[in-house]
Amino acid sequence: MAINRGVRAILKALSYGGIDLEPSRQFANLKALDPMKPFYHTIDYKIYNDGHEVPTRIYMPGEQGGKPCESLGCGHPVLLFFHGGGWVTESAENYDRVCSRMASSTNHIVVSVDYRLAPENRFPVPLEDCYAAAKALFQGKFLLNADPDKITVIGDSAGGNLAAALCLLARERGEFMPKRQILIYPALSNDYSENSPYPSVHENGTDFLLTARKMSDYLDMYAGCEEDRKSPYFAPLLAEDLSGQPRTLIITAEYDPLRDEGEEYGRRLMEAGTSVQICRIEDALHGFFALGIKFLHVQESFKLINGFLKEVWEDA
Template identity: 60%
Template sequence: MPRAVKTVLQALSYGGIELEASRKLADIKKMDPMRIFYKTLDAEVYNGDYKVPIRLFFPTEEAMENGAASGKKPSVILFFHGGGWVTESVENYERVCARMAQSTGQIVASVEYRLAPEHRFPVGLMDCYAAAKVFYTNRFLLNTDPDRITIMGDSAGGNLASAVCMMARDRGEFFPKKQILIYPALNNCYTEASPFESVKTNGTGYLLTAEKMEDYLKLYERTPEDRQNPYFAPILAGDFRNMPDTLILTAEFDPLRDEGEAFGRKLAEAGNYVETHRIAGAFHGYFALGIKFLHVQESFEYVNRFLEREEAGRR
């Protein structure tokens, strides 16, 4: 890596997080002149008495018409955004989700789960679970086929996606067939006690720091005991059997890299179908960059190949 790049990264990779400043910085993403070209629809699902907002992003008219002509119900990506469980929003992820709909030809349903620390574990997770249950039991306006739904998330959203799939398996209320995890946060420790080498080698100087991850966990947990809960840290699960077919993408220069890859190995060892790909030269958060960015293009090649394989398997 060029020395100048490393110098810039060091300057940007300050230690912990200041919540309000982080949220204001994330909100800058709302200023998107391209949003007038997105075809979206806002809806809601219930988690108890709380209405969980969901924004639908539609692919091109041609892709939608081809799906309708085939007589198939729409393919849907149920998406949980990242942000350490405490920042980001559906609006901040508009470009990501709109690009995802166009790149995959699928409807993307982005879930506005409640954030910590105002709403600590497991509130956000249960918002996501409630949304998934509505989609998989076909109680949503799209008339969904559970076999044509993929649960997906990046970073903290990857944590929520894997936890939703694990909870669905354990409760037996619905059965996700596919999940896509983009540099997921799956463990409960980012101090020197972490068993993962990437926390040590990539924990400073690469935008997301180990110190920030510890801060995020402290804001997300209700009590320290939550960290031992596999729905909080899915890599701690005692049983990895009967999980969905899984695609995991990790970033080379990311403290979360090794836990994502270890999670993939645990799933595979338990007999699940798993693909794990490390994006060389990438940093945590790259998925939010423009579609012309090479790491994003590479990622969508893996995503589309995985989705096409799943589609072929249903024929």
């Protein structure tokens, strides 16, 4: 069902202005006051990136929630998750409900990485924190005894950017290589001005909560200098060579300024020889994945994710 005129008017009113960092962080942190949190089965664990502690939170699936990791045995499938928030807001704790639901809905262990945020820690620090967590997990230096072939990298929005960039960086460094990635309305470009080549930036960039102006503000806070914006690890769409990338599921939202760049990245991956599924959620807004499981868009997303993962395991 399309967004009606009344809802559009409300969305337009809520879409005004750019990013005011501290109020945005305070609003995001309200999600940590989740009354359901006592029922989440989690384990906190830290890895290190060049001496810095990077917190991670582990979510157990289904009936295995709350049991020691050892009881899961070797080889249980894992989703390595990077949260959204424009690289400047949100945290693993704020995403508790999302990750707990993800573990339950997919029957995967979920490992959520609490990477450092910009602008205090600009590019490439958040990416390097994510890379360090992935390296520890893939190389068996993590609390979980995970089978590297059963680890899927996943992220939403800025987390989708980090997931895609991590896979490019992993190919470059050769220390490990994910076999699957799931990118949920990922931010992959470096330009949300009137010069953007993507129609969705112009069509959806003013009235649907996430705006082109806000994306420009996020990039300004993430980039350490102008040269950073030219790096494919900052904006994966800039990568000239997309060969050797993992099997990919890309989920986009119809009323999202990031819609077209996500779908374009999928097409470019296909052209480079990667197996890719590109799925657009009709009538959805950016950020819908964080809504409750009763929302149809969320249910549709998990059908797509589970179908992708099932197909992967059947082909393995």
